[in-house]
Amino acid sequence: MAAKTEISNFSIDCVIFGFDKGELKALLIKRNTEPDFGKLGLPGGFVYLDEDLDAAPIRRLHELTGLTDIYMKQVGTFGKTDRYPIRRVITVVYYALVRVSDYSMKIGEDALELHWVPVNQMPELTFDHNDLFNAALTTLQEQVRIDPIIFNLLPKDFSLSDLQIVYETVTMQKFDKRNFRKKILNLGILHDTGKKQNNVSHRAARLYRFDKKAYQKMLKRGQMFAI
Amino acid sequence: MAAKTEISNFSIDCVIFGFDKGELKALLIKRNTEPDFGKLGLPGGFVYLDEDLDAAPIRRLHELTGLTDIYMKQVGTFGKTDRYPIRRVITVVYYALVRVSDYSMKIGEDALELHWVPVNQMPELTFDHNDLFNAALTTLQEQVRIDPIIFNLLPKDFSLSDLQIVYETVTMQKFDKRNFRKKILNLGILHDTGKKQNNVSHRAARLYRFDKKAYQKMLKRGQMFAI
């Protein structure tokens, strides 16, 4: 890593969500330094003196995974005096949504162990990271209902059943199939690609794609997105 | 001010909202130091090394106005490299809701000029404070519809018309009188005090009070608050 000046009394931490095999997971690292050597925690880092705050988590995620073009949002800033045992550090928490299908496990320069952990089997994490994680999950669950961000967890092309399962997993609720499909199609923000699944041992589903343009138009009409 | 150690590369800034004479206003200070001497800006400050982050804006507001027991919420953290001209400072923005009726203009130790400015006549502020202000206002407008926080802007006892006017002012929308009253009363979170206005030159309105207990019960029933 280049010898850039870091700002040492605050940090950023990332909760990286991915959807894989019907489960919502978060990407954790195993700590390779004291304190709490070997414990799991959120990937974090410092902010360079000449770097915009919001650029730091994006850079950090890129260093860790090689991923670019990630949906990343600020959750909040945590600063109890005793949250970090060594010295006073205030941390800004972000959450990211990644397509696990795009994800190629690249061990970055840090040679840290990375693990995808299902969010409902979250172990005890280092420092106050369980609090940070819970705040991020709550924010995601709220945002997902009012913003069409969930598509960042799915491949570009997806079936309506895929979409419904992701929504059900993230919000931890069940939806009625017919009502869900009516609602989502009525929004008019999905584009039917004309393609279908293949190599499935049942009737192949149509594949849709999120239509950003149509969503913008919907906003201009003063319509709101809601699930 | 006591010689406490401050953390100097980040700060907190407060957007203090009050409702007065049918207008939503924010409390600004006139800067008494360079840079931007004499310009208006948000009241801000630093965080003491031995002070929880969320305690800093509460303390600062107390120093400035003598107010205690204030509704205060984090809006977000702003950290572009060039947002402050002198050096790199990352700032955490909070918004507060105060009852202007309770407010006694106490000039704190800082001897800063304080001004209530209507939010729709916001002048050009120092540094990036217009951005911080706009973020806070947007957050307030969103929160007010899903959380019963608006009562923090009103006296303990208020009429339904008072309440409707505050909602209309904050959200910048009109509501139908009959529908508004039905909706808000149906929530069952207002307690009729039995009291009425007096010294008004028209029929005196009933006075209500926000019933926190009833609101908690409503949440336990799984019902949501929404306006």
Next chain:
DNA sequence: TCAAAAGTGTTGTCGCTACACCCATGT
């Protein structure tokens, strides 16, 4: 032919909107 998931309509209910007049009080 079986298993597995895709796909499709109708009906009742509830909440929202739109809308106009009489009442109480102080001057």
Next chain:
DNA sequence: ACATGGGTGTAGCGACAACACTTTTGA
């Protein structure tokens, strides 16, 4: 008596929830 805001009911419409069967495909 007049001006000012307080207080009230209803009808129509649209959105949402509940609900079960047929279709397609590969094994």
